[in-house]
Amino acid sequence: MTENVHDILARMADQPFVDFPALIARHARERPEAPAFLCEDEALGWAGLARQMDRVAGACRACGLAPGDKLALLAAPSIHAVEAFFGTVRAGCCIVPLATSATAEALLGMLRDSDAKVLAVDAAARETLRPVETALFEAFSGRLVALDFSALGWIEWDAWLAQGQVPAAVDHRPGQPFNLIYSSGTTGKPKGILHDHGMRARQAMRRNFGLGPGSVMLLSTPLYSNTTLQPMLATVAGGGLTVLMRKFDAAGYLRLCAAHKATHTMLVPVQYQRLLAHEDFPRTDLSSFVLKQCTGAPLDARLKAQILAQWPGGLREIYGMTEGGVSCVLDAHEFPHKLGTVGRPAPNHDMRIIDDDGRVLPQGEVGEIIGWSPYMMAGYYKQPAATEAFYWRDETGVAFHRSGDIGRFDEDGFLVLLDRKKDLIISGGFNIYATDLESATAAHPDVADVAVIGIPSEQWGETPLALVVLKPGSALAAEALRQWVNARVGRTQRLAAVEYRQELPRSALGKLLKRELREPYWK
Structure with a gap:
């Protein structure tokens, strides 16, 4: 079902470390004109990426950034944003990509918390920042970079x-x-999740996605x-x-x-x-697909079945966290009888189920999902207490990440995800999993969206309430x-x-x- 942390460490002890600037430089030598990134009508080959990466690194140094310092990036996907991302890494600095969906006040808080010394912004994000622009001029004097616009002070x-x-x-x-x-801050104040070079290299060098020089990865989510x-x-x-989309549309x-x-x-x-x-969709040629992946939220079993039936290529659901450590993989095309699960622990993961007292539970019992892997964050930035609270430690002191999710491993070692721990409804002493009721409600042909x-x-x-969005034209009472x-x-x-x-509020x-949905009822 799962691997032991010590066996994983022993097996990976001799794995070589390769940094991303070195990888990009190698691609530039071997295939200089081959395309690396495409966004709208702009293309960037490997040689061009290596060259721009070097120029950004030089600009970082000219701004006074030393290795380990931070550059914040607030922009939709674009070629300049990609150059800024990898150039910052090339300079030995830490890139801080910020949420373009956040408010100006929230962004200012993240910038202050991150200790970023340079801020690079595109035109749309600059409009978001206008309410706090005076504060930015004071904090980043001479170090505000305009990716695609001209303005005083930038x-x-x-x-x-x-x-x-x-x-x-x-x-x-x-x-x-x-x-x-x-x-995301969906459960409180946003926390800075710090990833180091070793984690990113180990993560990216995995070969279970079938990626190579002939692969075309289409991405439509934010940087x-x-x-x-x-x-x-x-x-x-x-x-x-x-291939990057600045903003998703079907x-x-x-x-x-x-x-x-x-x-991909x-x-x-x-x-x-x-x-x-x-x-x-029915008239689009999708026959080139090798593997489609899904993450971010549980994928409904009925939707998985529909994708398998209508979209060529494999379908992989990934259950995990940005913090890492807890990750399961369901290759739905290989296990169509397991669509109600989120798969088995990903390679190099030691995952367990614990009770409220921190005791490891046997297979089949329900509790909180925890995990360890070589793909874990370095910690929450400047929050040692929050980092330690996120840990569960085994008898040897190894720190596992707490998911905050409730689930169980079935008889075949597949994880059945039941609910977020904080979303569990305790009514009259009985545990009610919102996901069970959401699945039952979503099965009605008139229901477009639901939250319980x-x-x-x-x-x-407390008692369960279903908040429902009906399909257009429905008159269902x-x-x-x-x-x-x-x-x-x-x-x-x-x-x-x-x-x-x-509609229902979503990130x-x-x-x-x-x-946001619960707040009005509990006030």
């Missing part, structure tokens, strides 16, 4: 690059900071998300082409699939839903839907009520914001 991209000279090669080491990613960074870095390591995505004969992709569940429902939350109840303490669902679930699971919504990556 250094234009070409002028910034012209400031520096190509620095000598940096001796990148496994323990040096690579990137700092801020959590600040690990959903994008992990497959992007793996494609760079394999020497393939990464029609545009399908056009890019056909035009570039995409072989990473999408979140809501994107799969929109693509399969789009009128262009616990709301206060004088009789039961809320009480009729409640009765339909309750006829299909256990007596202790029944919905207390159903309320309709025009930029399609994750349900249940904290």
Whole structure:
């Protein structure tokens, strides 16, 4: 079912370390004109990426950045953003990709927390930052870089690059900071998740994605998300082409699939839903696909089956966290009878189930999912207490990551994901898993989207409420839907009520914001 942490360490002890600037330089020598990145009408070959990476590194040094210092990047995917990303790493600095979906005040808080010394921004993100621009001028005087616009107080991209000279090669080491990613903040204040070079190299050099020089990875999620960074870095390591979308739309995505004969992709569940429902999907040639991946939120079993039936190539669901350590993989095309699970522990993972007292539970019992792997964060930035609280330690002192999720391993070692620990509804002493009720409600043909939350109840303490978005044209009454669902679930699971919504709040990556949904009821 799972591997032992000590066996994994022994097997990987002699694995060589290769840094990304060295990999890119090698691709540039061997295949200088081969395409590395494509975004809209702009293309960047390996030689061009290596050259621009060197220029950005020189500009970083001219700005006073030393190895280990941080450059923050706030931009939609673009060629300049990619150059800034890898050039920062080439300089030995740490890249801090920030969420373009965040508010100006939240971004200012992340910038202050990160200790970034340079901020690179595109035109759309600059508009987001306008309410705090005065504070930025004070904090980043002479170190605000405009990727694609001109404005007073900002250094234009070409002028910034012209400031520096190509620095000598940096001796990148496994323990040096690579990137700092801020959590979504869906469960509270965002935390900085620090990844080092060793973790990113080990992660990207895995060969179980089938990536190579002939691969075409199509990505349509933001640069600040690990959903994008992990497959992007793996494609760079394999020497393939990464096609970036500045913003996802189903029609545009399908056009890019056909035009570039995409072989790989990473999408979140809501994107799969929109693509399969789009009128262009049946007539788009998708025969080039080798592997499609999904992460970010659980993929409904019915949607998995639909993808397998209608979209050529394999389908891999990845359950995991940006912090790393906890990861399962379901190759749905190989295990179509396991679509109700999120797969087995990924290679090089030691995963376990523990109870509320931290005791490891036997296979089949329900508890919190924890895990260890060589692909784990260095810690929460400047938050040692939060980092330690995130750990569960075994009898030898090895730190496992707590997922905050509840689940169990079935008889074949596949993980059945039940709920977020914080989303568990305890009604009248019974545990109710919101995911069970959401799955039952989503099975109704008139339901487009659903979230189940616990709301206060004088009789039961709390009780389940379904918040539902109906499909266009439906006249289904809320009480009729409640009765339909309750006829299909256990007596202790029944919905207390159903309320309709025009839409449900989601993050930029399609994750349900249940904290926002619960708040009005518990105030």
